[in-house]
Amino acid sequence: MKQILISTLVGLSFTLGVQAQELPKPSPSASVMQRIGLTDVTIEYSRPGVNDRTIWGDLVPYNEIWRAGANKATQVITLADIKIENESLPKGNYSLFIIPVSEKEWTLIFNKETELWGAGDYKKEMDQLRVSVTPIKASTPTERLEYHFTDVSMNSAVLSMNWADLQVNLNIQANPTSQVKVNIENALADSKEEDKWKVYRSAASYARDVEMTTEGLEWIKKSVELNSTNWYSYWVYSSLLAQNKDSKQAIAMAEKSIAIGKEDAKKNDSEFSYEERIQSDIDGWKNN
Template sequence: MKTNGIGVVIILTFTFFTMATSVFAQGDKASRPSPPATATGKIGAATVTINYSSPSVKGRKVWGDLVPYDKAWRAGANEATIFETDKEIKVAGKALPAGKYSLFAVPGEKEWKIIFNSETGQWGIKRTGEANHDPAKDVLTVAVKPTKSAMTEKLLYEVNKNNVTLKWETVAVPIPVQ
């Protein structure tokens, strides 16, 4: 009788560890097709950090196709992109209080809207495919001009002394920050 009990315990233990390993493996964000990335830097006295998932072009047409024009976009892949500042800053001349925000963008051929939203932690898109963006929680929206740039395969954010720049495919979007 005791050997049957020990066998059941061994099988249950093995099953538990197998399931736990599977669950934790799914949580490994670095192995995603669009892995997590972080950009951080100082702008004046403020430390600005952007946490995002970095998709690749993979031969696709990004702007106006994969990412449609004139629709809110999560500004990355997977979870909504997070923009955090430890001090108040000015974005395109408008005050943004210290805090953590979801960053959304509305790309356009000649102008982009950059949106800082107070809701954080949400998955970047809804089941319908549209951005998981609640306009009622927008804190700040600014208009910026995209520019042409050299090819950038993976989405990249850069925090410089006077701007934050989004680069992907052959587009760069400098966002003035002071």
């Protein structure tokens, strides 16, 4: 009896050990993350291979729902609200499914149920968003399914999925305006009084780059009120005025920027290296 008990315990411990082991998978896990604006967007997925199979219309049938990968359904995680193909997607975690409706039209689905393996338990009523896209022929075939980000700009990016001979692109836009304002308020609260003008100027410079003109003008005005002797502040001011279609005031601020810059350079027995660039802006505004 004792021998039977020992044998049973040994067998059980071996079984538990095997169950706890992680073994290589035919479709290995992968993830890719991209910051868009102030938002991190992450894709977690598994990478099946082509393996000499016909993928589209065969392994992945047309007009049937597919988990957009292998193993657990592909996950899309966004830490803030974004737009997918100009449609709103609230912050959160989603399972991504694809319906290849035809060779020319696919439906991409963002579903709120995030613990699905395959599409067997998929429920349409849990969909958060559906968008239609057109697949394109890839420039080169992709053996293993791959998600990646391209065309990354300050507040937008393209999420691409490549597998076999096809590619699908999703346009993603972020709107960080509200978070930018919160960050600026936090930076002001943490800054010494003598440094607050720099916070306002940095905020205005960002606003200029993303054409948040109204907010930018408000911030740069506060910056020059706190410090009226910085040439770069007036250059930023001039650019924002030009965005606001006020060429006359833009030219005046740019000329002030040059004057202050040249005076600062003279004190250091040097030349003002930005004069030509700012003068080019002035000439352009005069011709508009």
